[in-house]
Amino acid sequence: MPARTDSFDLGRLRLTAGEGRRLELEATLDPLDYGGQTYEVTPPSVAVVLDISRMTGNGYALRLRFEAGLRGPCVRCLEPAQPAFAVDAREVDRPGGGDELSSPYVADDELDLHAWARDAFALALPAQVVCREDCAGLCAICGENLNAAGPEHAHEREPDPRWAKLSELNLE
Numbered sequence: 315m316p317a318r319t320d321s322f323d324l325g326r327l328r329l330t331a332g333e334g335r336r337l338e339l340e341a342t343l344d345p346l347d348y349g350g351q352t353y354e355v356t357p358p359s360v361a362v363v364l365d366i367s368r369m370t371g372n373g374y375a376l377r378l379r380f381e382a383g384l385r386g387p388c389v390r391c392l393e394p395a396q397p398a399f400a401v402d403a404r405e406v407d408r409p410g411g412g413d414e415l416s417s418p419y420v421a422d423d424e425l426d427l428h429a430w431a432r433d434a435f436a437l438a439l440p441a442q443v444v445c446r447e448d449c450a451g452l453c454a455i456c457g458e459n460l461n462a463a464g465p466e467h468a469h470e471r472e473p474d475p476r477w478a479k480l481s482e483l484n485l486e
């Protein structure tokens with residue numbers, strides 16, 4: 315089991331220009347507020363693969379990959395959902411290379427793995443968290459879960475009780 319790593323000292327690897335290393339680390343992921351709901355990230359401590367290449371000149375090219383899931387309510391049917399997502403993120407940090415070549419997660423050869431994993435995971439999420447892609451949601455009339463009720467779930471047009479009263483008056 316790799317050690318839990320919230321930040322990683324890239325300089326410690328003492329890579330020479332053009333040299334690379336693949337590391338398996340553990341990153342912690344905090345619960346996420348998303349679309350007004352709080353989602354637990356599963357597992358909260360996730361195994362990540364970090365590829366580090368020392369660039370010619372100076373700086374690092376980095377690639378972070380991992381898979382993690384969310385646990386929380388489906389926005390359509392409100393049942394517990396546990397979708398999983400794959401993350402594949404890249405960063406380049408070249409000191410003196412200008413803003414575009416400066417990674418917000420690298421400072422003085424120290425990689426903020428916790429912040430990068432969190433942001434990369436948030437970017438990998440879809441617009442809505444659903445229990446499954448074709449979740450049918452809740453019936454707009456009775457609130458029943460349409461995934462369980464099936465496609466034949468429908469309502470007869472119930473006569474409005476006010477109209478029933480009117481018809482009792484027998485105006486015709």
Ligand SMILES: [Zn+2]
Pocket residue numbers: 388389390391392393444445446449450451
């Ligand atoms: Zn659903």
Ligand SMILES: [Zn+2]
Pocket residue numbers: 453454455456457458467468469
């Ligand atoms: Zn219904």
